[in-house]
Amino acid sequence: MNLLIRKAKKHDRAAFQELMEQQGKAMYKVAKAILKNDEDAADAMQETALVCWEKIDTLKKDKYFQTWLMRILINNCNAIWRQRARMIAGGEVPEAAFSEEGYANAEWEQFLNCLDEKYRTVIVLYYVQGFKTREIAEILEINENTVRGRLVTARKKLEVQYRSADNIIRQAEFTEKRLFCMAERRI
CATH class of the missing domain: 1.10.1740.10 (RNA polymerase sigma factor, region 2, helix turn helix motif)
Structure with missing residues (x-):
């Protein structure tokens, strides 16, 4: 290179x-x-x-x-x-x-979209592009500790988003099972 x-x-x-x-x-x-x-x-x-x-x-x-x-x-x-x-x-x-991308990409984009731009940019540069926090600080022209703080905040927000999405899926599965059982009783 x-x-x-x-x-x-x-x-x-x-x-x-x-x-x-x-x-x-x-x-x-x-x-x-x-x-x-x-x-x-x-x-x-x-x-x-x-x-x-x-x-x-x-x-x-x-x-x-x-x-x-x-x-x-x-x-x-x-x-x-x-x-x-x-x-x-x-x-x-x-x-x-x-966009006609795969489900995994759509899910990843949905999780990223829950973040503000400043967090989303840091997450992409760190996890997707593989930059170190020092390099990200140089790219964004901010303090390296700010980059680390944004990574921590972004991870927490992504975790909350993931847990809420997981709970919604579980609730939907439970409701589906309950409706199926009720339908079987009627037959």
């Missing part, structure tokens, strides 16, 4: 394209977690690639490429989020997002 970064710094298009392809999945997961919309996530990724291409020579240390890239992506996601909020406040109705 370091060789690709050095080539990209010399404006080698093929090397830069390969870098973006390598980082594509990671970028999508972060953008989708923040924006919750495939189209907005794609816009943020495209804008990030453009900014990175234009400013790759400002990257001081090659080993921080991924951190630098994610910081740009998060800034672009936040800009899109703010723009969308202004449009909604202006009276426009947002287009509903449609």
